[in-house]
Amino acid sequence: MSSTRARYSAVDGAIDPLPDYAPSGGEFDEVIAPDGSVRPHWREFLDGFAALPEAERDRARGMAARLLRENSVTYVAQGDPEHRDRPWQLDLFPLLIEPSEWKAIEAGLIQRADLLNRILGDLYGPQTLLKAGKLPPSLVFGNPQFLNPCHGIAVPQNVHLHLLAFDIARAPDGRWWVLSDRTQAPSGAGYALENRLVASNSLPGLFAASNVQRLASFFARFSEHFLSLSRHDDPLAVLLSPGPGRTTYFEHAYLARYLGYSVVEGSDLTVRDDRLFLKTIDGLKPVDLVMRRVESEYCDPLELRTDSLLGVPGLVQAARTGQVVVANALGSGLVESDAFLSFLPGLCRHLLDEELKMPGVASWWCGQPQERAYVLDNLDRLIVRNVTMPKTILGPGQDRFIGAELSAAEREALRGRIGREGHKFIGQEPVALSTTPVWLDGQGLRPAHMTLRVYVAATADGYKVMPGGLTRVSEASISQAPLLEQSNISKDSWVLSDEPVDTFSLLTAPHNALRLRRGSRDLPSRTADNLFWLGRYAERCEGTVRLLRSLLTRLHGESDLAAHPVALDRLVKLLVAQEHLSQRRARQAVAGGMGAVEAALGRVLFGRDTPDGLVSILGNVRRTANLVRERLSEDTWQILMELVETVEVSGPGDSLNVDEALQLLDRMIRNQAALNGMIMENMTRAYSWRFLDLGRRLERIRHMVRLIRNLAGRGDPEATGSLGLLLELADSTMTYRTRYKAVPRLVAALDLLMADETNPRSVLFQLNAFETHMSELPSDSSEAIISPIQRIATELHATLRLADMEALAGQSRRDKREKLERLTHKLEEGVKELADLIARTYFSHSMPQHVSGPQWVEMPS
Template sequence: MMAADGSIRPHWRRFLTGLESLAEAELTRRWDTAQRLIHENGITYNVYGDPRGMARPWELDAVPLLISQEERDFLEAGLIQRATLLNRILADLYGPQRLLTEGKLPAALVLGNPQFLRACHGMEVPDGTYLHIYAADLARAPDGRWWVLNDRAQAPSGAGYALENRIILSRSLPELFRDCRVERLASFFRSFRDALLALPERDEPRAVLLTPGPFNETYFEHAYLARYLGFTLVEGADLTVRDDHVFLKTLDGLKPVDLILRRLDSEFCDPLELRADSLVGVAGLVRAVKAGNVVIANALGSGLVENEALMGFLPNLCREILGEDLHIPCIATWWCGQEDARAYVLDNLDSLVINPTFQNRSMLASPDESMIGADMSAKERAALAARMAVRGYDYIGQELVALSTAPVWRDGGLQPAPMALRMYVAAGPNGYVVMPGGLTRVSSSDDARAVSMQRGDGSKDTWVLSSGPVSTFSMLRSGDQAVQLRRSGTALPSRAADNLFWLGRYAERAEGTLRLLRGVATRLAEDVMPGDSWSALDRILRMLSEEGNGEHDDAPHEVDVASMEQQLTHWLYDRQAFFSLRSNLDHLQRTASLVRDRLSLDAWRTLNRFQLDRAWEQPPAVLDVAATLELLNDSLRTLSAFSGMEMENMTRNMGWRVLDLGRRLERAGHTIELIRILLAEGDPEADGRLELILELADSFMTYRSRYFSTPQLAAVLDLLLIDETNPRSVGFQITAIAEHIAALPREDDQPILTGHRRVVTATQAALRLADFRALCKADEHGRRTDLDELLSRLAADMPLLSDSIASAYFSHVGNSDLDDLYRRGLSL
């Protein structure tokens, strides 16, 4: 921001003037809104071993980094040159290898690098492009010169975070964003996407984004980019190779894949020909690429040029290959596999940092393996010299760079902080293009020599200022472009279907638990003396919590206020208890995060409220019943809002069907269990259990509007078990399940019912053919045997139905074993 003479650089003046025009209270309000958007949108970065939880909210500074048009032109030319050079180097090393045979590169530096994938040597790539997207980590010295710290050629991360930073900050400072003429990012992503989709050379190619999964540090970005580019987000298990072709597993069978944008390191992509211990790759993928049946971006093995030891050779290689000098210099680097370089490093340790030769570092990862020469003791230096004498090729020495600073907003004002900038280059239809922006990282320490997301450093939006009018291009189609009409989106991957199925189940499970705990809290808040309804609630809590170990304790227990409060606290907050509300909400949020690319922003924000609510962080020392009741009511409203969005906003495609299918299965099972516990024996009309079950099943008003009388067993049983017009009844759930199953894909050549279709048909028939009078009749011991047998049958059918659906559509396993099980124990 400041020039060498202490004056403000020209391109910062308009921004600072606009910033000063905003009152402090207005700035605070806007930044609070930005922080809320970050939390609501669920922008996270996974930090391994973080005691606060792995998913940490994204840290964004309120002030952007400004880059002038002149700086942008210089960086653009240098980065395009560098991407071109690295692409040419990859083409040679995986092709004729003239750089090795002519001695331009040491063979040990290439062939000894774990990133050199021998299985990929000789593999042809479309248009000779190995690097479809490339990133460079840049640092600016205090004198204003730019240097390249690292090359990111494997699967560069951060572009999605840069895009999200832009969205957040442009909404927080809209006037400044407009007045400063900030260049948009959409045209960069359009060029990148269009160039990728042109590679397979076929109409409407199917493109997927391959992610390692939700535990990867940048999984949020993977889901975000997949949605922004219109690609299907997949994990390795979602893909399969048949006859050297790659297919996507979907509910509707296998669909061919033409393009894979990978966010998975090359060596993990194929356990057959690369790393045999990889659990996240696709067996046979290398053969499919060699056969030319699928395109992978970036090309497998492109991580080879990330090796920092290569930087010492790039100036000569640039003159050799491109016939010109490097526009942007690298930080000075010496590979200690060469004797003269090793001697220089040992003689100049005070001004160097020592790194392993073969490692994968970036400004987004912790640089713990680095050794700063000035900080080493004499003993440590001697040990290093001894190791270098034997294995000098394992080490590089690099100049210790002092980072320039950028202004950050701290403690109500602007303060300097060391910064590094990651800029992105993509292969477009007409050559490489540079993103007019980037991901700026700022250190939380004033004397930091590097910045690291894993250590809690922050990020900034990067504004490239234009000297002329700014393009308003959007990734959305313009109104004059014709589109092909469709009624549904792309095929639903089996893993996504599985996660949506369980999202529905966990949402319903949490709602059922909420209603049950609200019944307890309501009675505690109203100071009702222990009675039959309390005993019934206590029995429900005990029996539902014992389902996991298969044991039921039907013995009567004495119930008092203290014991009920203790049970309520346990059910509310115990994360280790599978039945607790906190455990179910955790599962709900985790499952939602796995399909966030298929949820609307409003739906995601609604579910994310549970994570933002501090009331759920830990149990209170003393239970406040009134506050607990309000928390339960608020949580129920949140879940109801999500359910409303599911019913009113989701198109009726396969994604909605499997989500609602999971919800219906869970509600049916929960209602069956409530009826069995409360109505299968005794006199529920006399002890208040009918009122309780109507409350828990959210059907009290429906009953009153129909009968205008106190609850009676036959009417309640009909309403909650048989009535297919009541959306809370078991009959309604079974009918909905049958309708969803009928709409799922099936084999046309199967003339008989198998698996889940057989189960749901038999279950629906058993319920509809049941003798209702016999269900209501009790024996001399007060037991309703017919009702209990029917409920036991229905309860057994629910998990069988769930397993059969999972085997047919999620894991793609045959149903023969389930059919045998059904015929042996559950046939009509």
């Protein structure tokens, strides 16, 4: 045992909580003091942690991993061309900050937020700082984040920065330093909130005993103040997102759901007569407040970047006339530039008559001769950044250079760039980061370097700091801030309290009168489109799973099936009918016999390169669910993720194991049943539910008529067993047996599956549900004639009700039932027409228009 550990045990008489933890010398460690003792505010937590049995620790880690997986907490790695979702990594061992130290952090960051807000107000207003020589004009006008069209725009209560963040770190002497200011649209607050929820649920005893300050009231105060800026009662607030596939789209949906805002994209909004509107299925709805996650310059292709596909033409004018409040204000990314760092101490004295309470990293802007000369003379030890590069989610811009790691040739090339374009570069002193324990599987506790992102929000009482933040730790022996930008391991940050903590829960703020409602009519057209397709894909998934299960059961349940090519051909044709196999592959499978058919089923089940296979369908379910995540409850979301991950977790072996495949398909059927139950029993009967269910109903008709045509359209389905398979695939075997107590007969089966209004699987049942939904959706009541959708639905409904089942079951010529085939084709074509008409009526105006030009690369934070 080291002297440090012995000293701790001797003083406290406790189990050594950190037996293998050995911080390196010369750096500040958050837990261990320079004399080897444990810092006082850590002792109670460490005692509790040391007392946890190993089984309890394993349970906590397992729960954390499960919660992150179930909640699909992901991010997209910066620069990943495939925009793949990666799992968020949370180290359960928290960062603890004592109350007195936190008060100093709060005071410093509130002062800094106020200062940056005043600087923005001046630079986009009277520009007295430029006139007085406090800032060089080239620093402002040479910065691409200074947006001239935004100059002169008045903002409510002079608040430009509604939510901002600061990346801070502790130097070896124990002082906190600001590494970076985040004023554009800071990311990570949602991840910090998720970290808190996971950590507090995984280590509930330690969390409760530590008296940790809560986070919910911070978001409540931010939202209450933001909503109060609207000129209208009951304002409509939206979160403007660049869309899925971006680095932090998970957080956009997460925060929107938590705050009660709608997630929208630029194509969901339009400006009319200087007023911003949301395109909904019920017409245009005025938008009062926009919390943007899109960089300012991309927000309006009319006045800002003309090649942007992400913004709303006219948004700047709407803000200029005061018709909409944008947070943060357009152009606020200007002071995010690290070029301002070296000027902040003087600006603080000039504007606030105070010294900066929390210093920034020593920086030299190369746009000034003396500072440029200093940077060039010390290029071998400084860190150089291009301040015109946008900042990424968790770190400054991509274009940065660590002088000590450059070759002589690289250093000379950089020297030339600084000489030619000095205003684009700053030099900074390297910052040696403090260390804190990380708790990794199989490795115990080890020291890792860390930074902390802290969030500040404008409230009715001025700026307030979120008591905690997003702590990031290094994956390896990284001691400098620039390299830590590449890490994706985070921690929860526990700010301790000397007083009882509030247990505030985020509820509707009472700043104005609450108007009672029944449902919400503010459903964006794009969201309705995605819900419609989520319903279609979810139903397609169920149909596919039932089909695969039945086919696998028959392949291995009938010993002589391999000797009957006709029977094999009948089963394979079902896969062709549902577009899971091409005609060519189907012929190859039948010709190859039992083994080839089994291999074909395996490809449909597990094949990742099969366009219409189960994996592809599940991918579409996941994709559309991600697009409407804020519209789904947590339970519904978890059931959906269990469903889509079933095949991913199981995966194929070297060959198809039929027993395991059947167990997997049974599990998927149960998940699908749970999902259907959540949709039918837990979703309010608002537009969201109606479009989701509309998709399900149309897809079920499509699936059912294809089954009927292929299993009952020719030959003798009663003798071949096709009729029994048809009833099984329609989940109607028990109903038939209970009703008729006889072997399946075609006329009765057709009536049950096509025209029985009491059977939830019948075609007529789906048409009835479709017409009910359409009667509740918005329509032009001034029209004297029925709409095309109503006309087609009414025609299909009448045709099916008038159909003679005896006539449909009768054979005509060539062993075919031509009347049945014509009816099923008419129903399938009708479904296609209805889907197209719904899209044109409710969804088409939400599609973005194509604008040529370079594409936006990545959303800065």
